[in-house]
Amino acid sequence: MTAQPQKSDINPEIARLIAEHNMTHDEYGILLGILGREPTEAEFGVVAAMWSEHCSYKSTRVWLKTLPTTGKQVIMGPGENAGVIDIGDGQAAVFKMESHNHPSFIEPYQGAATGVGGILRDVFTMGARPIASLNSLRFGDPSHPKTRSLLAGVVAGIGGYGNCVGVPTVSGETTFHKSYNGNILVNAMTVGLAQADRIFTSKATGVGNAIVYVGSKTGRDGIKGATMASGEFNEAAESQRPTVQVGDPFTEKLLIEACLEMMETEAVVAIQDMGAAGLTSSAVEMASKGGLGIELDLDKVPLRAPEMSAYEIMLSESQERMLFVLKPGHEEEAAAIFSKWELDFSVIGKLTDTGRLVCQRGGRVEIDIKVDPLVESSPVYNRPYELTLPQPILKAEDYPIPDGETPLSILKKMIGTADLCSRRWIWEQYDCHVGANTAQASGGGDAGVVRVHGTNKGLAMSVDCTPRYCGADPAVGGAQAVAETFRNICAVGAKPLAVTDNMNFGNPEKPHIMGQFVGAIEGIRDACVALDYPVVSGNCSLYNETDGQPILPTPAIGGVGLLEDVTKAMSFNFKADGETIILIGESKGAIGQSLYLRDVYAKEEGAPPPVHLIAERRNGKFIRQMINDRQITACHDVSDGGLLVALGEMALAGKRGCQIDSVTQDSGFWFGEDQARYIITASDVDAVISAAKEAGVPYMILGLTGGDSLCLGEECVKVEWLADIHESWMPSYMEDATRE
Amino acid sequence: MRSAVVVFPGSNCDRDAASALARVTGQQPHMLWHADTDVPDVDLIVLPGGFSYGDYLRTGAMAARSPIMREVVSRAGQGVRVLGICNGFQVLCESGLLPGVLFRNEKLQFICKHVPLKVENNDTDFTRLYEKGQDVTMPVAHGEGNYFAEPDIIKKIEDQGQVVFRYADNPNGSTNDIAGLVNEKGNVLGLMPHPERVSEPLHGGRDGAAMFVSLFKNI
Numbered sequence: 001m002t003a004q005p006q007k008s009d010i011n012p013e014i015a016r017l018i019a020e021h022n023m024t025h026d027e028y029g030i031l032l033g034i035l036g037r038e039p040t041e042a043e044f045g046v047v048a049a050m051w052s053e054h055c056s057y058k059s060t061r062v063w064l065k066t067l068p069t070t071g072k073q074v075i076m077g078p079g080e081n082a083g084v085i086d087i088g089d090g091q092a093a094v095f096k097m098e099s100h101n102h103p104s105f106i107e108p109y110q111g112a113a114t115g116v117g118g119i120l121r122d123v124f125t126m127g128a129r130p131i132a133s134l135n136s137l138r139f140g141d142p143s144h145p146k147t148r149s150l151l152a153g154v155v156a157g158i159g160g161y162g163n164c165v166g167v168p169t170v171s172g173e174t175t176f177h178k179s180y181n182g183n184i185l186v187n188a189m190t191v192g193l194a195q196a197d198r199i200f201t202s203k204a205t206g207v208g209n210a211i212v213y214v215g216s217k218t219g220r221d222g223i224k225g226a227t228m229a230s231g232e233f234n235e236a237a238e239s240q241r242p243t244v245q246v247g248d249p250f251t252e253k254l255l256i257e258a259c260l261e262m263m264e265t266e267a268v269v270a271i272q273d274m275g276a277a278g279l280t281s282s283a284v285e286m287a288s289k290g291g292l293g294i295e296l297d298l299d300k301v302p303l304r305a306p307e308m309s310a311y312e313i314m315l316s317e318s319q320e321r322m323l324f325v326l327k328p329g330h331e332e333e334a335a336a337i338f339s340k341w342e343l344d345f346s347v348i349g350k351l352t353d354t355g356r357l358v359c360q361r362g363g364r365v366e367i368d369i370k371v372d373p374l375v376e377s378s379p380v381y382n383r384p385y386e387l388t389l390p391q392p393i394l395k396a397e398d399y400p401i402p403d404g405e406t407p408l409s410i411l412k413k414m415i416g417t418a419d420l421c422s423r424r425w426i427w428e429q430y431d432c433h434v435g436a437n438t439a440q441a442s443g444g445g446d447a448g449v450v451r452v453h454g455t456n457k458g459l460a461m462s463v464d465c466t467p468r469y470c471g472a473d474p475a476v477g478g479a480q481a482v483a484e485t486f487r488n489i490c491a492v493g494a495k496p497l498a499v500t501d502n503m504n505f506g507n508p509e510k511p512h513i514m515g516q517f518v519g520a521i522e523g524i525r526d527a528c529v530a531l532d533y534p535v536v537s538g539n540c541s542l543y544n545e546t547d548g549q550p551i552l553p554t555p556a557i558g559g560v561g562l563l564e565d566v567t568k569a570m571s572f573n574f575k576a577d578g579e580t581i582i583l584i585g586e587s588k589g590a591i592g593q594s595l596y597l598r599d600v601y602a603k604e605e606g607a608p609p610p611v612h613l614i615a616e617r618r619n620g621k622f623i624r625q626m627i628n629d630r631q632i633t634a635c636h637d638v639s640d641g642g643l644l645v646a647l648g649e650m651a652l653a654g655k656r657g658c659q660i661d662s663v664t665q666d667s668g669f670w671f672g673e674d675q676a677r678y679i680i681t682a683s684d685v686d687a688v689i690s691a692a693k694e695a696g697v698p699y700m701i702l703g704l705t706g707g708d709s710l711c712l713g714e715e716c717v718k719v720e721w722l723a724d725i726h727e728s729w730m731p732s733y734m735e736d737a738t739r740e
Numbered sequence: 741m742r743s744a745v746v747v748f749p750g751s752n753c754d755r756d757a758a759s760a761l762a763r764v765t766g767q768q769p770h771m772l773w774h775a776d777t778d779v780p781d782v783d784l785i786v787l788p789g790g791f792s793y794g795d796y797l798r799t800g801a802m803a804a805r806s807p808i809m810r811e812v813v814s815r816a817g818q819g820v821r822v823l824g825i826c827n828g829f830q831v832l833c834e835s836g837l838l839p840g841v842l843f844r845n846e847k848l849q850f851i852c853k854h855v856p857l858k859v860e861n862n863d864t865d866f867t868r869l870y871e872k873g874q875d876v877t878m879p880v881a882h883g884e885g886n887y888f889a890e891p892d893i894i895k896k897i898e899d900q901g902q903v904v905f906r907y908a909d910n911p912n913g914s915t916n917d918i919a920g921l922v923n924e925k926g927n928v929l930g931l932m933p934h935p936e937r938v939s940e941p942l943h944g945g946r947d948g949a950a951m952f953v954s955l956f957k958n959i
Contacts, residue, residue, distance in 0.1 A: 156849070156850075159850050160850075163791075163850055163852075163881070163883075164750070164752075164791040164794065164795075165752065166752025166753070166790060166791075248794070249791070249794070250749070250750050250791060250793065250794025250795075250796065251794075253749075253750055253752065253791070254749055254750075341749065342749065427852075428851055428852050428853050429849055429850045429851070429852070430850075430852060431850070431852045431881040432852055432881075433852065433879050433881060433934065433937045433943075434752055434753060434756070434789075434881065435755075435756060436753075436755075436756035436759060436760070436936055436937050436939075436943070437942070438943075439942050451942055566942065567941070567942070
């Protein structure tokens with residue numbers, strides 16, 4: 001396109017801008033070609049943000065394209081603010097998950113809070129009322145000096161924002177691992193409800209139509225946030241605190257109500273929230289999708305600091321802001337709605353037929369760029385990759401229950417560890433009932449279940465990933481993450497429909513990290529295809545490294561499913577004495593990468609449990625049928641910690657014991673993490689067994705519910721004691737924080 | 741029974757309260773905007789939960805000074821029943837319709853959980869369908885539900901039987917485990933727990949439904 005500028009030709013000012021914005025010299029060459037001149041500082045900022053990894057997906061796009069994104073349930077796949085699926089009766093579920101990792105490490109409360117705010121906006125921008133939120137959190141080793149305060153800040157931030165806007169937080173996951181010491185992960189997911197024929201997009205149409213700015217004033221917070229999120233961290237990360245945005249959930253709540261009210265009128269042509277890269281990405285997005293130009297008068301943008309420059313205005317990531325394109329003649333109608341909700345409202349520009357983004361500030365044209373080449377020339381890298389080498393398959397008999405221990409004594413230890421203890425301390429800080437449609441939240445069932453207001457339908461949702469599996473074998477780990485959300489959704493009786501992915505990885509410029517990404521995509525693709533469970537939205541967070549230390553690959557998957565009858569939503573607590581406990585699925589004693597191996601043998605080794613997608617699909621269908629036929633009384637998927645931990649969790653939730661017949665000392669049986677398994681309880685055991693036989697589903701009768709103790713043969717432990725161990729780790733860990 | 745639900749900017753349980761009322765009464769309540777100064781002729785006004793005006797000042801302090809609240813205070817004086825749930829309770833205290841104040845929870849954390857309560861007073865239009873001394877369970881979800889009043893005021897409200905609900909396992913540090921109380925005339929009730937969130941089978945409990953049915957049957 002253009003002659004490569006020699007480094008020596010570049011003036012020092014431009015060299016500084018290139019370095020500050022994580023742009024490469026090649027990319028700068030492309031920019032020069034588009035402009036045919038040197039960029040202004042504002043133009044430089046706009047292009048650097050648009051081409052940042054965070055906004056452009058330049059390292060991942062070639063791979064993301066290979067994911068399955070279609071199906072008869074899909075109304076709108078990736079590409080818009082959120083994915084949209086059909087849930088019948090003319091209704092749609094709109095959902096997406098997004099990371100706010102870098103900001104949350106630097107400033108945990110605001111980082112997490114604005115992560116929630118951002119994902120809520122992605123959903124209501126589409127015309128959907130947010131009805132539930134979830135999150136997936138990864139922290140460093142509990143002994144790391146920062147872990148406590150990060151956990152406290154992130155949880156308070158998620159609660160502080162979500163509780164105030166009035167969207168229930170119904171499910172989530174939190175785990176700890178030293179690979180997150182310098183890069184915690186905060187992934188937030190929101191599910192919304194819309195009319196299928198009233199979905200709004202960012203595609204701008206109608207030359208001359210007004211561009212309207214709504215919401216909070218623009219300040220200096222978050223400037224260059226997108227470029228920050230596209231580089232590695234070092235020890236000086238804390239100096240980036242001013243790049244973290246500050247959230248205002250009250251304004252967000254007003255914005256939700258005002259936008260939804262606006263969308264009930266006929267005034268709206270297009271709508272786009274101002275997220276990463278703020279006004280820059282929303283304006284470019286709208287223009288590019290509509291094939292039009294945009295003219296903005298930056299003097300009209302409501303500002304917190306009146307002397308802000310064009311660069312600062314275009315790149316501010318101030319929260320709670322929206323851009324609308326209105327139909328002609330509807331400005332007054334819109335102004336009335338926004339003034340009712342006491343939100344700033346300003347016509348800041350119009351659509352043009354020039355195909356250019358033109359911005360003026362103080363009488364000077366600060367930005368004048370052709371939009372199409374900016375978007376089309378956005379760099380795409382097919383980065384070199386090295387696939388992760390497979391690990392050996394470990395045999396459970398090499399890792400027996402140690403002398404002097406029993407399966408129950410090990411259960412007592414495991415259930416009180418950081419990764420398996422109760423998360424009550426976390427979830428009790430989230431309002432999980434607001435909306436009065438929550439049928440099941442954290443601690444109740446394997447997935448959150450929220451009624452579709454005004455109907456008898458329910459949406460089930462779950463976020464999952466097992467990073468230690470992904471580290472050992474990214475393809476198996478990617479497939480397992482998909483399969484686990486599938487299982488959790490089946491376990492409450494819902495039919496899994498589609499997923500959103502949040503790909504958290506290290507620096508993609510390193511071939512072994514890129515290899516982890518490629519592997520994970522392959523696994524996700526296989527699982528989504530096999531389970532008819534397409535990807536409808538997603539987000540990538542790369543460069544999660546500090547001082548060269550990467551996180552474990554963490555492709556978090558958020559699944560959504562539909563329950564035709566929400567009153568059938570299944571929970572996992574033991575319900576009554578004398579019910580038969582049945583294990584569904586096959587147990588081969590997959591001990592590699594298990595928590596048992598880590599907690600008892602201090603080893604994080606071996607191949608993760610294999611994922612059998614045909615078995616997942618078959619067993620999931622069987623479970624759904626059993627729940628729909630009201631044949632079973634409890635259901636829990638077997639995951640982290642294996643069979644005995646899952647049994648313990650069912651006893652704990654039901655405050656009720658059980659008598660298990662088997663007294664085997666086989667560590668693989670009790671603690672192996674074989675996939676595609678569920679534990680169910682039933683009073684009419686014959687009906688369940690004959691159905692299992694008919695469906696070709698492996699089953700095993702484990703014992704009976706009842707009593708106040710969990711018993712394996714003669715050996716018993718009181719459920720109350722287990723509860724003490726299970727419940728005490730996190731509160732006492734966090735209390736130590738207040739003493740510090 | 742004709743009812744109304746006040747909507748402040750930042751209210752987020754307004755729809756939930758309206759749904760609970762509609763289910764019991766068979767008719768949609770009026771939704772009153774905070775800036776309204778006209779209140780229709782109703783028998784019950786509900787101040788719902790949420791974060792009115794963001795609660796960036798003291799909780800409920802801004803809402804207590806909104807145009808609609810002047811009307812609510814005057815209707816309460818005329819004997820109209822007023823029910824304040826969670827943020828609504830905070831607004832009632834800030835507006836002087838109920839004594840005392842709600843501090844931050846003792847542990848300084850937001851708390852969302854089902855809590856056991858005892859019905860202390862069933863001689864109100866809000867609670868006639870409960871038994872005196874009945875154990876009920878309702879969810880709480882608040883950061884500032886720690887009820888406080890000066891000792892002489894506490895003595896007075898206790899002596900006059902104004903405490904309507906008491907926590908069996910105090911989640912927030914409230915004085916005397918007070919979860920909800922009425923004014924002296926008995927027509928204004930404020931409580932931190934959410935009866936509307938346990939008002940139908942989906943909620944896994946119906947201990948809150950009795951409050952709406954009590955009101956419906958007694959007004």
